Amino acid sequence: MRCLGYFMxxxxxxxxxxxxxxxxAGCTAAMAYLVKPAIDQxxxxxxxxxxxxxxxxxxxxxVAKCSFRFVQTYYMNSVGMRVIEALRNDLYEKIVVLPxxxxxxxxxxxxxxxxxxxxxxxxxxxxxxxxxxxxIFEVAGLIGVVFYQDAELAFYAVVVVPIAAYPLVYFxxxxxxxxxxxxxxxxxxxxxxxxxxxxxxxxxxxATEKLxxxxxxxxxxxxxxxTVKQVLNSELSSRVIDMLSSVGIGxxxxxxxMRVIDGTTTxxxxxSFMASLIMLYEPIKKIDACNMDxxxxxxxxxxxxxILDSPNVVPEKGGAVDVExxxxxLEFRDVRFTYPTANRPALDGISLDVRAGERVAIxxxxxxxxxxLVHLIPRFYDVDSGALxxxxxxxxxxxxxxxxxxxxxxxxDAFLFNATVRDNxxxxxxxxxxxxxxxxxxxAYAHDFIMELPEGYDTVIGERGARLxxxxxxxxxxxxxxxxxxxxxxxxxATSALDTESERIVQLALENLMRDRTSxxxxxxxxTILSAHLIVVMEDGKIVAQGKHHKLxxxxxxxxxxxxxxxxxxxxxxxxx
Numbered sequence: 001m002r003c004l005g006y007f008m009x010x011x012x013x014x015x016x017x018x019x020x021x022x023x024x025a026g027c028t029a030a031m032a033y034l035v036k037p038a039i040d041q042x043x044x045x046x047x048x049x050x051x052x053x054x055x056x057x058x059x060x061x062x063v064a065k066c067s068f069r070f071v072q073t074y075y076m077n078s079v080g081m082r083v084i085e086a087l088r089n090d091l092y093e094k095i096v097v098l099p100x101x102x103x104x105x106x107x108x109x110x111x112x113x114x115x116x117x118x119x120x121x122x123x124x125x126x127x128x129x130x131x132x133x134x135x136i137f138e139v140a141g142l143i144g145v146v147f148y149q150d151a152e153l154a155f156y157a158v159v160v161v162p163i164a165a166y167p168l169v170y171f172x173x174x175x176x177x178x179x180x181x182x183x184x185x186x187x188x189x190x191x192x193x194x195x196x197x198x199x200x201x202x203x204x205x206x207a208t209e210k211l212x213x214x215x216x217x218x219x220x221x222x223x224x225x226x227t228v229k230q231v232l233n234s235e236l237s238s239r240v241i242d243m244l245s246s247v248g249i250g251x252x253x254x255x256x257x258m259r260v261i262d263g264t265t266t267x268x269x270x271x272s273f274m275a276s277l278i279m280l281y282e283p284i285k286k287i288d289a290c291n292m293d294x295x296x297x298x299x300x301x302x303x304x305x306x307i308l309d310s311p312n313v314v315p316e317k318g319g320a321v322d323v324e325x326x327x328x329x330l331e332f333r334d335v336r337f338t339y340p341t342a343n344r345p346a347l348d349g350i351s352l353d354v355r356a357g358e359r360v361a362i363x364x365x366x367x368x369x370x371x372x373l374v375h376l377i378p379r380f381y382d383v384d385s386g387a388l389x390x391x392x393x394x395x396x397x398x399x400x401x402x403x404x405x406x407x408x409x410x411x412x413d414a415f416l417f418n419a420t421v422r423d424n425x426x427x428x429x430x431x432x433x434x435x436x437x438x439x440x441x442x443x444a445y446a447h448d449f450i451m452e453l454p455e456g457y458d459t460v461i462g463e464r465g466a467r468l469x470x471x472x473x474x475x476x477x478x479x480x481x482x483x484x485x486x487x488x489x490x491x492x493x494a495t496s497a498l499d500t501e502s503e504r505i506v507q508l509a510l511e512n513l514m515r516d517r518t519s520x521x522x523x524x525x526x527x528t529i530l531s532a533h534l535i536v537v538m539e540d541g542k543i544v545a546q547g548k549h550h551k552l553x554x555x556x557x558x559x560x561x562x563x564x565x566x567x568x569x570x571x572x573x574x575x576x577x
Contacts, residue, residue, distance in 0.1 A: 002305055002309070003297070003301050006086055006122075007079060007083060009086075010079040010082060010083075013075040013076075013078070013079050014075070014076070014079060014130075016071060016072075016075055017071065017072045017075040017076045017079075017130055018130060020068040020071040020075075021068075021072050021130055021131075021133060021134035021137070022134075023064060023068040024065055024068050024069045024072060024134060024138075025135075025138040025140075025141050026141060027062075027064050027065035028065065028138045028142065028279060028283075029138070029141030029144065029145050030061050031061055031062070031065070031275075032142055032145050032275045032279050034054065034057060034058055034061065035271055035275040036271070037054060038054050038058070039271050041054070042054060072130065072134070076127035076130055081123070083122065083123055084119055084120060084122070087119045087122060087304065088115055088116075088119050090308060091114060091115050091119065091304060092115060094307060094308055094313070094315065095111060095307065097316055098313060098314075098315055098316065099316050099381075100375075100380045101340060101381070102313065107187075109187060109188075109189075109190035109192065109193065109194040110187045110191055112190050113183070113186050113187035113190040113191075114187070114304055116190075117186050117190075117300070118183055118300040118301075118303045119300070121179075121183070121296050121299065122297050122301050123297075128290045128293035128294045128297065129290070129294060131286065131290045132287055132291065132294065134283075135283035135286045135290065136283075136287065138283040139287070142279050150256075150259075152255075153256055153259070163244055167237045167240040167241060167288070170237075171234070171236060171237035171292075172237075172291045172292070172294075173295075174233050175233055175234065175292050175296065176295035178226055178229055178230045178233065179295055179296040179298075179299030179300070180299045180302065181226050182223065182226045182227060182230060182299075183299055183300055183303055184303075185219075185222055185223035185226050188219055189219055189220065192216060192219050193216075196212055196216070234292055237288050237292070238288055249274075249278075252274065253274075256270045256274070257270075316379070316400055318396075318398060318399040318400035318401070319397040319398050320397075320399065321393070321397045321398055322398065323390065323391070323399075323402040323403055323405075323406045324391065325406070325487060326487060327356050327390075327391070327406065327487035327488055327518055328355075328391045328392070329353065329354065329356065329389070329390075329391060329392065330353075330354040330377065330388075330389070330488070330518075331352070331353050331354075331387075331388070332350045332351055332352040332353075332373075332376075332386070332387075332388055333351055333386050333387040333388070334349050334350070334385070334387075335349070335350040335351070335376065335383050335385075335386035335388060336348055336349060336350075336383065336384050336385045337372060337376065337381060337384050338384055344541070345384075345541050346369050346372040346541050347372055347373060347376075347541045348540070348542050350369075350373065350386070350541075350542070350543055351543070352543060352546070354518065354520060354534075356518055357516075357518055358518055358534060359514060359518075359519045359531060359532045359533050359534075360520045360521065360532060360536060361521050361523040361529050361532035361534070361536065362374070362521065362522050362523060362535075362536045363522075363523045363529065363535060363536070363562065364537055364538035364558075364562075365539065365562070367540075368538040368539050368540060368541065369540075369541040369542075370492075370522045371492055371493075371522065372541075374409075374490045374492055374520055374522065376388055377407060377490060378403065378409065378490075379403060379404075390403070405484075405486070406486055406487055406488055407486050407489075407490060408481035408485075408486035408488070408489045408490065408513070409481070409490045409492070410474075410477055410481055410489075410490070410491050410492070410510070411491075411492040411493070412492060412493045414465065414473040414474045414477045415464060415465075415477070416461060416464060416465030416468070416473055416477070418460065418461070418462055418463045418464075419460060419461070420455075420457065420459060420460055420461070421453065421456070421457045421459050421476065422437055422457040424461065424465075424476055424480065425437050425440060425441060425457075425480050425483055426480075426483060427480060428484075432483060436483065437457065437479075440479040440480075440482040440483040441457075441476075443479070443482050443509070443513075444476070444478040444479035444482055444509040444512070444513070445475055445505050445506075445508055445509045446472070446475040446479050446509070449472055449475075469502065470502060471502025471503070471505060471506055474502070475505070475506060475509055478506070478509045479509075482512070487517065488517075488518050488519075488520070489513060489514060489517050489518065489519040489520070490519075490520050490521075491510065491514075491519065491520070491521040491522065492522050493522050523535075529549055532549075534546060534547070534548075535549060535559070537558055537559045539558055544556065544558055545559060
């Protein structure tokens with residue numbers, strides 16, 4: 001029923017397919033019935049009038065059957081394609097607004113499999129259901145024909161029909177179970193491929209090509225084993241029905257032949273009966289095939305609707321108020337946050353005030369909670385307790401869109417899309433002219449290298465910006481932030497992954513970005529710390545000290561220790577990665 005809901009917008013076409021189905025079923029029964037007068041009147045009685053009429057009647061029935069079957073098949077398949085489109089749209093729309101925790105607990109390959117593979121299986125649900133109903137009506141019509149022609153003989157013919165229901169049910173259950181496992185196997189293959197191709201440099205660096213190939217072969221072998229089992233059960237179901245059909249046909253030939261020999265029935269009646277019987281067993285086998293398609297569709301549907309309908313998979317929710325400018329303050333009040341799989345809090349009682357125009361540097365050893373702290377500001381995560389206020393109002397009051405559009409985030413992972421340089425700089429922002437885009441690129445020290453690319457701003461830079469160096473990618477993300485022009489800037493170790501030369505250029509771009517802007521910086525350079533209005537020192541999810549550089553050197557042992565480790569000789573450039 002859940003699948004049928006996606007076919008309702010196309011109910012006119014589905015209804016036309018259903019009506020066509022009844023016509024096709026009726027034509028099948030009519031063809032079986034016309035065998036009797038064709039043999040008796042034309043070949044036995046040599047009736048010329050029947051010869052002139054019956055061939056055209058048969059042709060008319062076949063033309064009608066073919067025409068309406070075309071309508072049925074075309075409409076149901078085209079509707080099936082539209083259902084795939086709608087399901088993929090709904091699934092992506094649901095997934096993309098889920099909170100960060102969902103993506104941390106899910107695998108990209110699995111999500112791709114749900115959208116690409118599982119949805120395709122659902123396409124077959126209603127078309128197969130329509131075909132199932134059509135075949136049932138064909139069976140009913142043909143049974144009516146055989147009983148009309150010879151009720152006693154019909155009894156021996158259809159005695160196996162109820163028995164044929166058993167393999168349908170038995171093998172149908174097995175196929176749905178195998179379908180679930182097969183879909184999970186496809187997802188595992190997707191996960192493996194996504195991970196291995198994304199991490200190809202690591203694979204090559206450790207020379208593990210053969211090991212990864214063996215792992216892929218094992219995954220592929222497991223999937224093929226499931227596919228072979230599906231084929232086995234599908235064929236067993238079909239062949240059991242064939243054998244049962246042969247029992248009915250054998251009984252009919254024996255008793256029907258005796259009746260023809262005895263003269264109690266005509267050859268035409270017998271052959272019409274046999275034609276009806278042969279036609280009768282064909283839709284029974286098709287019912288079996290439709291049942292298999294439906295079971296596979298239901299297995300895929302269970303996985304798709306597990307995301308669409310699960311009460312545990314809840315989209316992000318924002319408030320109803322838009323953020324009002326200008327930016328005035330950001331306040332952390334006794335904030336606590338723990339990751340679902342962690343044994344201790346990532347943030348434990350954080351209280352911090354950030355005022356308009358300030359540059360706040362956050363320093364501390366790895367794992368102290370710096371990145372978690374800044375990820376709470378755009379509500380990538382929600383606090384477990386305490387409060388986070390923007391301009392005096394809780395973040396929950398604001399719409400997610402307005403909240404995030406007031407913030408610019410530049411992290412060490414410079415993510416770019418497989419699009420042009422222009423599209424990446426202006427990502428998510430419309431109405432900007434080429435001059436404005438170029439101005440942002442120049443301020444980010446990116447314009448010169450962009451102009452050296454084959455097609456300048458129209459150059460497609462590859463997946464994750466694969467055709468650019470780390471420094472070039474970072475400068476494009478800074479240009480993107482400059483064009484966005486947010487009142488609040490968050491820098492998360494934006495230069496930590498760069499070489500010295502690239503870092504120097506990117507730092508100049510960052511200085512342009514931070515100028516006249518409230519900034520929260522996970523510190524990476526001494527210059528950032530020295531120019532900060534406030535330095536926040538974190539350890540084990542807590543703020544252990546905050547203040548100016550010289551004050552912290554005197555009052556905070558952890559800060560003094562880290563400073564001495566990194567800057568005592570005056571040669572180091574980086575701090576607390």
